[in-house]
Amino acid sequence: MADVVLKGIRKSFGPHEVIPSLDLEIRSGEFLVLVGPSGCGKSTLLRIIAGLEGVNAGTISVDGDDVTGRDPGDRDMAMVFQSYALYPHMTVAENLTFALRMRKTDEAEVMRRLDDALRMLSLQGYEDRKPGQLSGGQRQRVAMGRAIVRQPRVFLFDEPLSNLDAKLRASTRLELRELHDKLHATSVFVTHDQIEAMTMADRIVLLDRGRIQQIDPPKEIYRNPRNRFVASFIGSPEMNFLEGTLEMSDGAASFGGLPLPLSERRAARIAAAPRTAVELGIRPEHVDASRTSGDDRIELRVVAVEFTGQDAFVTGTTTLGRLTIRLDLHKDPDLSDGVAAGDTLYVRPTEDDWHLFDGTSGDCLTHG
Amino acid sequence: MRAGTASRLLANAAVWGYAFLILGPTLWVLSNAFKYKIDIITGATFAPVTWSNFEALLFSRQAHFLLNLLNSAIVGVVSTAIVIVCATMAAFTLTWLRVPSWVRWPLLGWALLFHMLPTLTFVGSWYLMYASVGLQGTYLAVILTHVVHNLPVALFLMISFVGALPKDLFEAARMDGCTYGQVFWRIAFPLVRGGMIAATALVFIFSWSDFAIALTLSSTSTMTAPVAIATFAQEYDIRYGEMAAGTILSIIPALGLILVGQSFIVRGLLAGAVK
Numbered sequence: 001m002a003d004v005v006l007k008g009i010r011k012s013f014g015p016h017e018v019i020p021s022l023d024l025e026i027r028s029g030e031f032l033v034l035v036g037p038s039g040c041g042k043s044t045l046l047r048i049i050a051g052l053e054g055v056n057a058g059t060i061s062v063d064g065d066d067v068t069g070r071d072p073g074d075r076d077m078a079m080v081f082q083s084y085a086l087y088p089h090m091t092v093a094e095n096l097t098f099a100l101r102m103r104k105t106d107e108a109e110v111m112r113r114l115d116d117a118l119r120m121l122s123l124q125g126y127e128d129r130k131p132g133q134l135s136g137g138q139r140q141r142v143a144m145g146r147a148i149v150r151q152p153r154v155f156l157f158d159e160p161l162s163n164l165d166a167k168l169r170a171s172t173r174l175e176l177r178e179l180h181d182k183l184h185a186t187s188v189f190v191t192h193d194q195i196e197a198m199t200m201a202d203r204i205v206l207l208d209r210g211r212i213q214q215i216d217p218p219k220e221i222y223r224n225p226r227n228r229f230v231a232s233f234i235g236s237p238e239m240n241f242l243e244g245t246l247e248m249s250d251g252a253a254s255f256g257g258l259p260l261p262l263s264e265r266r267a268a269r270i271a272a273a274p275r276t277a278v279e280l281g282i283r284p285e286h287v288d289a290s291r292t293s294g295d296d297r298i299e300l301r302v303v304a305v306e307f308t309g310q311d312a313f314v315t316g317t318t319t320l321g322r323l324t325i326r327l328d329l330h331k332d333p334d335l336s337d338g339v340a341a342g343d344t345l346y347v348r349p350t351e352d353d354w355h356l357f358d359g360t361s362g363d364c365l366t367h368g
Numbered sequence: 369m370r371a372g373t374a375s376r377l378l379a380n381a382a383v384w385g386y387a388f389l390i391l392g393p394t395l396w397v398l399s400n401a402f403k404y405k406i407d408i409i410t411g412a413t414f415a416p417v418t419w420s421n422f423e424a425l426l427f428s429r430q431a432h433f434l435l436n437l438l439n440s441a442i443v444g445v446v447s448t449a450i451v452i453v454c455a456t457m458a459a460f461t462l463t464w465l466r467v468p469s470w471v472r473w474p475l476l477g478w479a480l481l482f483h484m485l486p487t488l489t490f491v492g493s494w495y496l497m498y499a500s501v502g503l504q505g506t507y508l509a510v511i512l513t514h515v516v517h518n519l520p521v522a523l524f525l526m527i528s529f530v531g532a533l534p535k536d537l538f539e540a541a542r543m544d545g546c547t548y549g550q551v552f553w554r555i556a557f558p559l560v561r562g563g564m565i566a567a568t569a570l571v572f573i574f575s576w577s578d579f580a581i582a583l584t585l586s587s588t589s590t591m592t593a594p595v596a597i598a599t600f601a602q603e604y605d606i607r608y609g610e611m612a613a614g615t616i617l618s619i620i621p622a623l624g625l626i627l628v629g630q631s632f633i634v635r636g637l638l639a640g641a642v643k
Contacts, residue, residue, distance in 0.1 A: 050543060052539050052542065052543070071542070072539075072542045072543045073542055073543060073544060073545030073546060074545070077543070078543065079539075079540070081536045081539070081540060082536075083534065083536055085534065085536040085539065085540035086540075087541075087555060088537075089558045089559055098541075098544050099543075099545055102545040102550070103545055146540075146544075150544075
């Protein structure tokens, strides 16, 4: 359990600058998730923390201890690799205890920690098997065991769930989070999957091209995105972005003819917003639909319906652009039962669940 | 069904025919080892079998073939050991340091180029070099030259074997507290053992069968087997029987190594560190 502070981190690979300048504080005991699209620098950042990559500038400290120049083995951190990186010529027990033996840990202690790890990960009976004789899920657990056995200050995870099938991924997510809580560990977890980020993190760090876009707990990132990139990355299916002109009068707002239900607080916040070159962002789940038209609704001409069991995602065209909405099949069976391509629905956003984005900078004008 | 059997027979016949074409002359020449001189000269295919050639080769008063075999062994074992150790460690360093391809390929190309050029081109200069430091005719001269000659091919092989290992194994070992030396010794080395055995077999055979270098750089006392066999072609008399017998004796270790080595080549390629 330790906190990690990154200051002024800059990293380039030759002429290619991956991380321009980054500051990050990882709190002791938290489960921090680094997430972002491919090439955003999240894995590079993790490897920098681990010591597997050097930095062009900046410092890394763990509990106030500057570890910037130090070997990866001397930082008291353990890493779980995406491919698990188990030593194929060693048994499970040897894999788990390798690091401890490298440090000449006392034999009794080694055996004790080995037994603990085997029990915690339900790997008892597999000690003498080689990695080639294990299933994918078992290998993943050995990889985690290797890290746990070291009782490091910080755990680093580099997309450890990517190689698992969907079902196993869901159950392992829970197990991993439980282990983190049980061990009171500080964990840094890299993933490209925003669902993993949302379900596991205490705080999410969303990266794009080496820059931190937002650091916040999942709920906050979901409800209050800082900019267009964050809003579109988090949430599945993706947020709808509509183009139009904002009109405001007497505390009421409308966007391209669609009235926007808003509270006083929000009205105050967007009072100074530009009227043109803005985008309206609405999540599919924040749209209210009905078969009857109204003053506060616009028409949606249905183009496609995707049925997922508990929801239906209806995509259609409006005067403001293409829109995807979510229909909860439980809440309103009449509505969703008969929706098909060619139908017309009347939709409006729910109060304060919409966002305005500056057309040029992408900043969220309703953030805060 | 009949067509299938017919084509299979044809394929078998073609393969065996080709094998016979290649092996036939060699076997015929080697059969000279068991014939009397008169039968060899008259070119008789079937002749009474005799061990006299082997006796003359190994046990006669002027015989020194066993010494020659021993010299071949000394030179072979020592030069192979040096080559394999250097090549494996160099391969590890080249892989670990993530040397850019514009360095790697010219380096390997350069190495292979000299392997492809005829050895006889260089032996003259090598003789002069060793003679100038008084090393001509010594074991050291032959061993060092064999090392220089065979290191490129071994390096090429080991780079491909070590390069096939997943890099994150090395990184995991670094995270576990290994120094670079320990990463090599505990992780890379055990995993390329198969590849090393394959390379060892190949390099040893190159060294064992080398003629040009040994001919130029060895003396009577350090003469290796291939050179000794060549000396049986003397001024007034060509001792075919003993040449054939000597050839058979020197083929046996090489053959043994190939049979051992080839299973490792296959195993090394398949097992290695592939997940």
